[in-house]
Amino acid sequence: MSSIQVFNTLTGKKEEFVPINGNKVSLYACGPTVYDSSHLGHARKEIVWDVIQRYLRFKGYDVTFVRNITDIDDKIINRAKELNIRPDQLARHYLYEFWADMYALNVAPPDIEPRATEYLQQMIGMAEDLVKKGKAYEAGGDVYFDVSASKDYGKLGKKNIEDLKSGAREQVRSQEELKELKRNPVDFALWKSASEGETGWTSPWGFGRPGWHLECSSMIKSVLGETIDIHGGGEDLVFPHHENEKAQSEALHEKPLAKYWLHNSFINVSEEKMSKSLGNFKTIGDLLKEYSADTLRLFILQHHYRNPIEFSPESMNAAKQALIRLVRASLFAEYEENGGGFYPSKHYRFNEKVAAAYKRDKTLSEFHDEFVGSMDNDFNTAVAVSHLFGLADKISASKDAAERKLRAKALKDYAGVLGLTLADTRREVDRNSTEQVLALLLQLRQDARANKDFKTSDLIRNELAKVGISVMDTAEGPTWEKT
Ligand SMILES: [Zn+2]
Incomplete structure (x- = not known):
């Protein structure tokens, strides 16, 4: 070691x-x-x-x-x-x-x-x-x-x-x-x-x-x-x-x-300095309404812990864009549930089989040395994160599906050592967006009915029913409920 x-x-x-x-x-x-x-x-x-x-x-x-x-x-x-x-x-x-x-x-x-x-x-x-x-x-x-x-x-x-x-x-x-x-x-x-x-x-x-x-x-x-x-x-x-x-x-x-x-x-x-006494702070709750936890973490880890960070909305948005690069590359890995539990990732060490598979891939083995080298150097997350980006770019450029999948899994694992989840943000589509999408589908169904295109209007109704959404026509127009 x-x-x-x-x-x-x-x-x-x-x-x-x-x-x-x-x-x-x-x-x-x-x-x-x-x-x-x-x-x-x-x-x-x-x-x-x-x-x-x-x-x-x-x-x-x-x-x-x-x-x-x-x-x-x-x-x-x-x-x-x-x-x-x-x-x-x-x-x-x-x-x-x-x-x-x-x-x-x-x-x-x-x-x-x-x-x-x-x-x-x-x-x-x-x-x-x-x-x-x-x-x-x-x-x-x-x-x-x-x-x-x-x-x-x-x-x-x-x-x-x-x-x-x-x-x-x-x-x-x-x-x-x-x-x-x-x-x-x-x-x-x-x-x-x-x-x-x-x-x-x-x-x-x-x-x-x-x-x-x-x-x-x-x-x-x-x-x-x-x-x-x-x-x-x-x-x-x-x-x-x-x-x-x-x-x-x-x-x-x-x-x-x-x-x-x-x-x-x-x-x-x-x-x-951002502090309570100076009154120039944003609470974590406020920030999490605007940015994901991964964005906040990436923003922080892009700086060495002993260096001050200058906060600005521009730098936060840059971190948000940068995160997308990592998440996109990580999507080549198959989605795995985190296992859950009270302390899901208490041991951040990879199991031997996984570590050996990573070592056999030359790109990953080089990446490992760079990642560990920067973290060993007084926990230099700024450099470690830059190596994550390097790996992400290699994944996106790779033409070999198996290689891509293995490296994408590694990307997620090493990001996890830094506490980044690289969660697929598409899984977090909120209720507001869901309602807008449903409203759009109901509108399309109305238009189809108006055009006497009952094949399309029935298709929309039946497909929605399959996912537990029942469409009802009322005097005020169509509405939906969860069945
Ligand atoms: Zn103390």
Whole structure:
């Protein structure tokens, strides 16, 4: 098995990916805070991590992919207050919406999906252990991590601790209540006190809530252990979120939290980051009304995950046209149902017989090497996708039916490693179009009757009856019903 090179944010360079424990790979990517609808930027993050975990499985690794849900957070509490509903109601609503979006985008569910509110005991325990170890301290019902207890704080986010201190001092001046509590302005909260009646839990320090960073640290420990292979997320999480997760976990366990830190870039609209706070985003739901899931995925994968993407309707339409090239070529393969099930394509590795058949075809064998070569190079989907197009063009140009069929099947399989379904869009003709087609048939039948061409009008009626559509003549004209 050829090795994968990954760009490690921690070291700032590409490194050979060697899992800690043989063939097993533990992968944790920070999931959504469920307080609002997800937008294209979130879709990119989830699609990037979906492709990474698919590719690792394709390579034969035994992957445990964890994506958490932050279902308690100040953003959730504040939004719920605005709407005058309970924070858990709000979180549940947006969690269900997130799941529906992921399903629609063909993002496979993670192996484990811990929710912050299920791990309160573990979070409290971790904060207690840090206090006991002298790495954190209690102040006024809050618990803060003592940043001076961390050897290399700022290393992940490439920050200088003195700059951070002066920056934080500025901030603290505007937050009077924190001034007295923190020993050092850079210290961050593991636990925040809350007044009774607010959302919170009882703890050794009184009623309160966990800090966001502590949530991930304790969920990682609970479901994967003290050190994992890959920790990932959007590049906005590098600092302070991942820096703080790293500082507190490593201060407690005295071993690295993750061997590799991988971060994906954003989607920009007119060179500004697409985000909720800037209000320049399109929700996934909105986008899926205009574009298919494959179009969105292709648009995203045509860029390397570490490069920003500029969003525009023109570039989306270009992806839509490009997708047609792949779908047309894939139609030479016989249609196969996906098998269904809860997690239909958990193993993206091809079975031996299929892989051997692909290897015997020279074009496919060359294509395989190019595809794997580009994906091994820090998951360069932009190049991998260009090889899919190359293969599609060869399929369309081929005159040999058996060869075409085999290569078209391969095209679908390799596209599937990237999560592209290459679904035949003709199968998705919607109800609206169906009704228009039926109206046209009824009109043709009316015209035939008017011309006394009863052979044609009967033919239309009888053929429609065969597919379960019964035509009726009423005073207002002909209509139909499903029988
Ligand atoms: Zn996190």
